[in-house]
Amino acid sequence: xxxxxxxxxxxxxxxxxxxxxxxxxxxxxxxxxxxxxxxxxxxxxxxxxxxxxxxxxxxxxxxxxxxxxxxxxxxxxxxxxxxxxxxxxxxxxxxxxxxxxxxxxxxxxxxxxxxxxxxxxxxxxxxxxxxxxxxxxxxxxxxxxxxxxxxxxxxxxxxxxxxxxxxxxxxxxxxxxxxxxxxxxxxxxxxxxxxxxxxxxxxxxxxxxxxxxxxxxxxxxxxxxxxxxxxxxxxxxxxxxxxxxxxxxxxxxxxxxxxxxxxxxxxxxxxxxxxxxxxxxxxxxxxxxxxxxxxxxxxxxxxxxxxxxxxxxxxxxxxxxxxxxxxxxxxxxxxxxxxxxxxxxxxxxxxxxxxxxxxxxxxxxxxxxxxxxxxxxxxxxxxxxxxxxxxxxxxxxxxxxxxxxxxxxxxxxxxxxxxxxxxxxxxxxxxxxxxxxxxxxxxxxxxxxxxxxxxxxxx
Numbered sequence: 210x211x212x213x214x215x216x217x218x219x220x221x222x223x224x225x226x227x228x229x230x231x232x233x234x235x236x237x238x239x240x241x242x243x244x245x246x247x248x249x250x251x252x253x254x255x256x257x258x259x260x261x262x263x264x265x266x267x268x269x270x271x272x273x274x275x276x277x278x279x280x281x282x283x284x285x286x287x288x289x290x291x292x293x294x295x296x297x298x299x300x301x302x303x304x305x306x307x308x309x310x311x312x313x314x315x316x317x318x319x320x321x322x323x324x325x326x327x328x329x330x331x332x333x334x335x336x337x338x339x340x341x342x343x344x345x346x347x348x349x350x351x352x353x354x355x356x357x358x359x360x361x362x363x364x365x366x367x368x369x370x371x372x373x374x375x376x377x378x379x380x381x382x383x384x385x386x387x388x389x390x391x392x393x394x395x396x397x398x399x400x401x402x403x404x405x406x407x408x409x410x411x412x413x414x415x416x417x418x419x420x421x422x423x424x425x426x427x428x429x430x431x432x433x434x435x436x437x438x439x440x441x442x443x444x445x446x447x448x449x450x451x452x453x454x455x456x457x458x459x460x461x462x463x464x465x466x467x468x469x470x471x472x473x474x475x476x477x478x479x480x481x482x483x484x485x486x487x488x489x490x491x492x493x494x495x496x497x498x499x500x501x502x503x504x505x506x507x508x509x510x511x512x513x514x515x516x517x518x519x520x521x522x523x524x525x526x527x528x529x530x531x532x533x534x535x536x537x538x539x540x541x542x543x544x545x546x547x548x549x550x551x552x553x554x555x556x557x558x559x560x561x562x563x564x565x566x567x568x569x570x571x572x573x574x575x576x577x578x579x580x581x582x583x584x585x586x587x588x589x590x591x592x593x594x595x596x597x598x599x600x601x602x603x604x605x606x607x608x609x610x611x612x613x614x615x616x617x618x619x620x621x622x623x624x625x626x627x628x629x630x631x632x633x634x635x636x637x638x639x640x641x642x643x644x645x646x647x648x649x650x651x652x653x654x655x656x657x658x659x660x661x662x663x664x665x666x667x668x
Contacts, residue, residue: 213494214357215356215357215358215361215502216356216357216358216494216495216496216499217356217357217493217494217495218354218355218356218357218487218491218492218493218494218495219354219355219356219357219360219473219487220353220354220355220473220474220476220477220484220486220487221335221338221339221352221353221354221355221359221473222339222473222474222476222477222480222481222484223360223468223469223471223473223476224334224335224336224355224359225336225338225339225340225341225481226468226476226480226481227336227363227465227468227469228289228290228292228295228331228336228337229290229340230465230468231289231290231327231331231462231465232286232287232288232289232290232291233286233290234324234458234461234462234465235282235283235286235289235302235306235324236283236286236287236290237458238286238324238457238458239279239280239282239283239286240279240280240283241457241458242279243276243279243280247316248275248276248279250316250571250573251313251315251316252271252272252275252309252312252313253271253272253273253275253276254571255271255315255570255571255574256569256570257271257569257570257590258271258312258313258314258315258574259313259314259315259574259577259583259586259587260311260312260313260314260586261310261311261314262582262585262586262633262635264311264312267308267311267312268312270308270312271312278305278308278309279309281301281305282302282305282306282309285298285299285301285302285305286298286302289302289331291341291342292336292337292340292341292342292343292344293341293342293343294342294343294348295336295337295341295343296332296337299328299331299332299336300332302328303325303328303329303331303332306324306325306328307325307328309321310322310325314577314582314583315573315574315577316573317535318456318457318459319538319539319540320456320457320458320459320462320463322535322536323370323459323462324462326366326513327366329509330362330363330366330509333498333501333505333506334355334359335352335355335498337349338350338351338352338353338355339351339352339353339481339484340481340484353484353485353487353491354487354491354495355495356494356495356496356497356498356502358502358506360469360473362506362510363466363469364427364431364469364470365510365513365514366510366513367427367466367469368427369513369514369517369538370538371423371424371426371427372423372424372427373517373518373537373538373539374423374538374539374540375420375423375424377537377538377539377540377542378416378419378420378423378542379420380528380542382543382613382614383416383419383420383542384416385413386409386412386413386415386416387614388416388541388542388543388544388614389412389413389415389416389419390409390412391544391614391615392415392454392541392544393406393407393411393412393415394406394407396453399453422442422446426439426442426443429442430467430470431470436470436471439467440467443463443464443467444464447460447461447463447464448460454541474486474487516536516537517536517537517538518537519533519537519636520532520533520534520537521533523636523637523638524638524644525638525642525644525645526644526645527539528542528543528613529611529613529621529644529645530581530638530642530644531580531581531582532581532637532638532639532642533636534580543613543614544613544614544615545579545580545611545612545613546576546579546611546612546615547579547609547610547611547612547618547621548579548608548609548610549578549579549584549587549606549608549609549610549621549622550606550607550608550609551564551566551587551588551591551604551605551606551607552604552605552606552607552624553591553595553602553603553604553605554602554603554604554605555600555601555602556601556602556603557600557601562595562600562602564591564594564595566578566587568594569590569594570587579611579621581621581622581639581642582633584606584609584621584622584628585628585631585633588604588606588628588629589628589629591604592604592629602629603627603629603630604627604628604629605624605625605626605627605628606621606622606623606624606626606628607624608620608624609621609622609624619643619645619650620643620650621642621643622641622642622643623640623641623642623643626641628641
């Protein structure tokens with residue numbers, strides 16, 4: 210009975226409207242990234258990059274070509290918006306955005322990941338069956354209905370984002386306002402609100418509003434009596450974030466998901482007044498895409514539900530070790546700063562060699578070398594630089610002091626381990642990452658316990 214309901218036919222107006230809005234968001238993202246200098250700063254100017262581990266080959270795309278890459282993405286996004294050669298446009302956009310996403314972590318944002326996931330979802334959906342150039346040119350047969358499971362896929366996806374974002378906020382530094390205090394302390398572009406932004410009760414208010422919004426917004430959108438109120442709150446919440454936090458297109462992208470919580474007929478009446486309503490000629494159930502649902506979307510949703518909890522099964526606090534942090538909807542939870550100094554040793558002569566990080570990395574990239582994965586990657590890159598000269602080296606993180614939320618810095622990496630000789634795993638703890646309660650850190654913490662908190666500035 211439940212399976213039948215999943216394939217019950219509903220108006221496809223929400224999917225069509227979302228396709229148009231989604232395409233426009235990507236048009237803005239693609240051309241906006243060029244206009245604001247994001248492409249230049251992250252993909253053209255740097256000599257190398259911190260890719261996702263396993264995607265190092267993408268570094269070969271870096272350089273002036275990336276301007277063309279983003280222009281092509283913008284054109285493909287326009288094709289998605291218009292429903293022009295939709296299948297080609299959305300698959301092409303998915304592949305090209307995946308390349309951008311996995312190519313760099315220096316300017317990482319969770320919304321880049323969500324946009325990639327939605328690209329993937331949209332690649333399997335009939336989002337061009339109405340209000341599209343494909344229909345107008347008679348390249349495909351028009352259709353004004355879809356199976357109900359399509360709505361469910363989007364609802365579960367957005368519920369995963371908000372649910373895990375809520376759970377992640379239940380830790381001391383969020384609950385006592387430390388994170389929001391640090392967040393607003395640096396905001397100087399709103400002088401009229403400077404006194405408010407320094408107020409501790411305002412920091413607590415923002416912290417608990419964040420928890421309440423993330424935790425209750427999906428249930429509020431699902432319940433008819435609170436749906437309009439939830440949309441209004443979403444508008445206020447996301448637009449205020451857009452203004453104060455400057456997080457690009459994400460607030461407007463997030464608002465688009467509200468479409469899937471309204472009755473499809475209501476969306477049709479408001480946005481597609483000329484669209485024919487469903488009638489008795491329409492089949493009661495749509496099993497055309499049953500295999501896609503069974504063999505792609507069910508496994509996909511299971512992964513989305515399970516992937517964010519992997520850090521609970523990895524030794525240590527994810528806030529410190531970062532193992533399992535990415536792809537887990539741990540959004541804007543902490544500030545992280547630190548300085549790492551590497552020791553490079555010639556394996557043959559045992560001679561200590563000098564290497565300046567600024568030779569291959571930008572200042573922004575160097576400032577991000579405070580997470581274990583990027584420290585490990587930097588060590589591999591240093592080894593490669595010396596290999597070009599015919600020198601085989603060992604690379605140690607001689608000093609790795611990291612601060613979370615502007616608290617006293619602690620040692621992160623075991624300085625006795627040659628990082629070029631250890632492998633990286635995405636699903637287990639690495640023993641060379643020191644836990645906050647390790648003996649090395651206990652002794653270091655005692656040595657600074659009588660001193661005021663400090664923050665090391667990465668050169």
